[in-house]
Amino acid sequence: MIATCPIREGASRRPDAEALAFAGRSWTYRALDVEIGRWVAALQARGITAGDRVALLSANHPACVFLFFALGRLGAVLAPLNARLTKAELAPLVEDVAPRLRLALSSLADHLPGAEPLETWADAVKTPAPTCEPLAESTARVVLFTSGTTGRPKGAVLTEGNFRASARCSEANLGTHPAPRWLGTLPLFHVGGLAMLTRCAYDGGCLLLHDRFDPEAVNRAIDTEGATHASFVATTLERVLDTRRDLPLPESFRLALIGGGPVPAPLLARARAARLLALQTYGLTEACSQVTTERPTEADGRTAGPALPGLEVRIVGPEGALLGAGREGDIELRGPTVMAGYLHRPEATREAFRDGWLRTRDVGMLDERGRLTVLSRRTDLIVRGGENLYPMEIETVLAAHPAVQEVAVVGVADARWGEVPVAFMVLRAGHAMPGDLDGWCRHSLAGFKVPARFLSLDALPRNAMGKVERTVLRSSIVSLSGGGGDP
Template sequence: MSEQGICEKEAFLADSVVGEWVEDWLYALRHMEILAIEHEDQPVSYRELAARVASRAAFLEERGVARGERVAVLMTHGLLFAITLHALRYLGAVIVLINARLSLEEMVWQVDDVEARTLLCDEAHEAQRVAISERLAHVRAWRCTVQMEEGARVFIPAPVCLSHVQSIIYTSGTTGRPKGALLTYGNHFASAVASALRLGMLPTDRWLTALPLFHVGGQAVLMRSVIYGTAAVLQDRFDEAAHRARLLRGDITMVSVVAATLQRMMDDEVAFPAALRVVLLGGGPAPVPLLERCIARGVPVVQTYGLTEANSQVATLRPAEVSSRVGSAGQPLMRTNVRIVDGHGECCPPNGVGEIQIKGPTVCAGYWQEKTVRSALAEDGWFHTGDLGYLDSQGYLFVLDRRKDLIISGGENIYPAEVEAVLLSHPSVIEAAVIGRDDARYGQVPVAVLAVHPAYNESALLSFCRERLAGYKVPKHFLVVDRLPRNAAGKLLKREMRLWL
């Protein structure tokens, strides 16, 4: 930090009552020649990234993007996304991540709801840019490319505190309209630190993400990398073959995946490289048979449980615990508190199933435009996740399912994830989802939606289930489809499947 920086900081702190100054993480690395981003096989050093970000920030400032402004960003071009993310932070603006897989209606609603004056798009989203600007005449919708400015600019990042909002990410929520979760710089710092303490971190790490950057897990990879000073390896489209080829080149140390991707790599008997230290498996409860196959083959898979409102990870297994704690998402990250609450609002005893509630420095500051920020979470500061699970007697978290996905059949609880794990352990099943169908006698009964191999035989699968599950958990119907619907993060879209019944 230069003396100029110090003076500005002092002045800023004197004026500010909101909290603790954050030195810009990228700015601190601006002289370093080490790898910051590898984008489509092109290396970008921290020096180059910081120079591009400074130029972009100056460019946007000249065009009137102002501190505190919410700027909607619709991009899948990884390097452009990273430049934009950091440039908006240099300006002290708030980035609003628009999910590129949303319908036009949904995009228009979010841009409008968040009261953005500016929308930044990459070239791949030109059609949406035009359509949104036709619908929202007051929004300046600009097409951006990596190469836009003329010449290098100097730009000192706007001062921010840990409590300042960095981004808004809309989450689908359990009911009604999506809500914009407010993620702060403090959420990012706490999350990066807690992840490093759980998984380890080396200055030479290269983290490959198959997650879209506009999801919480994708953005978190970029933010962590500038906090650590490590490299993020980005690919524009999630192309499974390209992703796999990059992973297998041998220099990747960390990778974030969802179960479906990992399942296919295991099916294809991919040889994972020795340098790969952590395969971070998120996006929902993982089938135990998949985890067991990974462990047997020495794949360094660690299960994690995360959500948008906690800026990704809530609990993650330690790499050393993988084989002794199969099926658990691990202990909560350091400084994150987890409790399990039953239907009467009481804490459950160990192994008792209830709603997972969390509290800690990674939990978002609230939702956009909720009157009382904290009450949007819960009056006592605990965030109610809507997910069901339990803590064992040693404090390890087991996530069963989304509460809304719970099937209650004749008074018995059926956790779809448990039934799905049995289905997925059968060799003829590629993908499986279990959902509840209304039933006059039992209230609900479980139904399976499957993608299968040619060898599939329904009665064989039914026998397989009957051997492994209580009768009320065995699906009453098997619906075979080509491919299960998933969102951009690879999560099953059960809402959509329920419409099929």
């Protein structure tokens, strides 16, 4: 199947419909088509062609939208980088991407050496280019980095077909809407943010883009700007309800997708009392966002729902044997939303698949109705406010401290963030607990990865094989209510 830019299609079919809004400005499909054309011309002037990769470091900004669709019209690939990472964390990702061009918001430029300013990059171009190459479903559109529990982050390559299928499968579950208006508070360097952007474009809707999550701005968009859909994690959902003091939402708001882990039952009850239909979901970067989602007419908050129409999910044992309802095992999936593979990582790509099924390495079970319960978001993974944290990355930084002999990082339940990382350390002989551990971590890690607590032990608990028993460490702390500070 061959497709063309959905913004060009929208400019032809509904030119005056609103396509994008940001900070008091808005663009119709016609105006957005022209703006994207200017960016196409600017990219062509720099020699960007099909297959080239462009690295982007930015918070949410309209220029990110212009760039994404402009690259699509050329068959080029966007590599959006997490704007919360440090310069040291970004360096190996950029090396993997080997971009022809680097762009960054001016405030982030020092984190991406060689980057040109995103905000003004195409200002000198006045005449839009008409170029709009047709795209095969297999055409790569983005490289999004995602980490396993070990090793260097891997760049998942998502295609035009992946994004179109994700939008199609989601609409089949949620129902059609004549003009959806999605609240764009998720960052466009995450798969969830890009899925919202593309979903709006394919469905003829409007993305209400925000540069960051602000509960007051979210509620204004819901109450006065006609927002119909949103995506939250449990912490942001709670902040929205707190800010509006549980005032019922207008009927124009249809529903919110909730990711980043299970939502506490009392919070779901609160949302429903405020007439906010919150649907729990399970997804991952390698599957272009959603995999399972509760059905709007059957949502009870007990599971992450069944597979989206058009996708398949199964539970298997360690050797790949299919497990029945109620049996715990590895979550695997297949369907048109599954990535093409990992950039420059053929061995990792092969390991990610089993007989055509994507091996998520998450653990869960299906009930008799095919609804998924996720039991573990990958071995040892910590999910903090929707952000995935990997213990080994944090442990590597702490282990380099001169006072630390051994360290193990685990996730502990937290009332505000869902989970926060806690570091258990064995100190070297003659050393007291260092007072600079927080600053030591922040030098190399983004703030949301810094442990909420640093605890000293005489020895780390280990099993007969010599592996650290993280469950023992985790059970030593019941909860860090309200801890963790700002990410």
